[in-house]
Amino acid sequence: MEYSFSRYLLAKQSVDDRALNKDVLSALRANLPDQPIRIIEVGAGIGTMLRRLVRWDVIRQCEYVLVDEMAENIEYASGWIPQWATEAGLGVEGSGENILRVFGHSHNVRIQLEQADAFDFVQKNQEPADLLIAHAFLDLLPMPESLQKLLSLTKGPAWLTINFDGVTTFEPIVDIALDEQIEQLYHRTMDTRQTGGDSRSGRHLFGYLRSANAEILAAGASDWVVHAVNGKYPDDEAYFLHFILHFFEESLEGHPELNTRAFSRWVQERRAQIERGELVYIAHQMDFLVKRNGKKSV
Numbered sequence: 001m002e003y004s005f006s007r008y009l010l011a012k013q014s015v016d017d018r019a020l021n022k023d024v025l026s027a028l029r030a031n032l033p034d035q036p037i038r039i040i041e042v043g044a045g046i047g048t049m050l051r052r053l054v055r056w057d058v059i060r061q062c063e064y065v066l067v068d069e070m071a072e073n074i075e076y077a078s079g080w081i082p083q084w085a086t087e088a089g090l091g092v093e094g095s096g097e098n099i100l101r102v103f104g105h106s107h108n109v110r111i112q113l114e115q116a117d118a119f120d121f122v123q124k125n126q127e128p129a130d131l132l133i134a135h136a137f138l139d140l141l142p143m144p145e146s147l148q149k150l151l152s153l154t155k156g157p158a159w160l161t162i163n164f165d166g167v168t169t170f171e172p173i174v175d176i177a178l179d180e181q182i183e184q185l186y187h188r189t190m191d192t193r194q195t196g197g198d199s200r201s202g203r204h205l206f207g208y209l210r211s212a213n214a215e216i217l218a219a220g221a222s223d224w225v226v227h228a229v230n231g232k233y234p235d236d237e238a239y240f241l242h243f244i245l246h247f248f249e250e251s252l253e254g255h256p257e258l259n260t261r262a263f264s265r266w267v268q269e270r271r272a273q274i275e276r277g278e279l280v281y282i283a284h285q286m287d288f289l290v291k292r293n294g295k296k297s298v
């Protein structure tokens with residue numbers, strides 16, 4: 001199997017659609033300033049959240065700055081955004097390098113594709129946003145210091161979604177002791193990555209947000225729950241599951257505490273469970289809508 005990160009992000013869309021906490025989303029709708037607005041999304045990947053917000057009719061008139069450090073993601077986004085926008089019956093035009101406009105009867109969305117490290121972008125950004133979005137991103141960063149920097153990008157709310165929170169479950173059981181060991185070691189790799197990250201970022205964000213002087217307007221679980229329906233996974237979710245196992249392989253291959261052959265058999269069995277439509281995967285995550293308190297600077 002070929003592993004393509006952009007295909008993984010595409011496959012993740014339907015999983016995230018179900019997972020996103022709808023109460024937190026309602027709070028976002030209620031707290032969104034009148035449009036047109038400026039939105040900055042950090043760690044935006046190929047722009048799946050932009051597409052979702054158009055599809056879910058959350059945004060119509062806005063400037064959307066999509067920031068991601070991976071050149072491949074930005075390049076993919078520049079070809080993919082016109083594709084889905086056209087399929088949705090919207091007009092698309094490009095103006096200048098990495099600027100797109102998606103428009104229609106009631107839509108006018110100017111998109112700026114920024115290939116940049118989010119923290120370099122914080123340094124150079126001149127105009128704070130009305131909304132900051134960080135989706136499936138904060139749990140990869142050193143905390144709490146990253147939060148304060150990123151929150152400086154908005155003068156309005158921040159919607160901080162899909163923050164992993166310490167529970168990974170695969171069913172059915174392969175070997176209870178090995179299943180548990182693999183889960184624990186995998187979480188440990190998240191906690192010890194050189195670039196930062198936290199396997200319990202969801203629960204820890206409550207404290208970090210308080211220290212960053214940000215008020216939590218809404219919070220709730222946004223668990224990924226992936227299972228087959230009538231023996232078939234929806235959309236491209238079988239690929240999503242294979243990619244999740246690929247993350248496990250990349251993180252744990254050669255781990256000194258893990259028996260190499262047992263781990264390899266475990267991965268094989270999990271892949272066979274996907275092919276049989278048996279594998280159920282659950283990852284516990286949390287969403288937040290927050291607003292920085294006005295007076296004190298963060």
Ligand SMILES: C[S@@+](CC[C@H](N)C(=O)[O-])C[C@H]1O[C@@H](n2cnc3c(N)ncnc32)[C@H](O)[C@@H]1O
Nearest residue numbers: 009043044045048068069070116117118135136
């Ligand atoms: C798990 S992916 C999520 C992507 C997207 N939010 C989504 O859910 O489809 C995390 C993204 O963060 C980006 N990223 C990681 N560190 C970054 C940084 N310091 N600055 C900007 N982007 C970063 C990666 O390139 C990747 O696209």
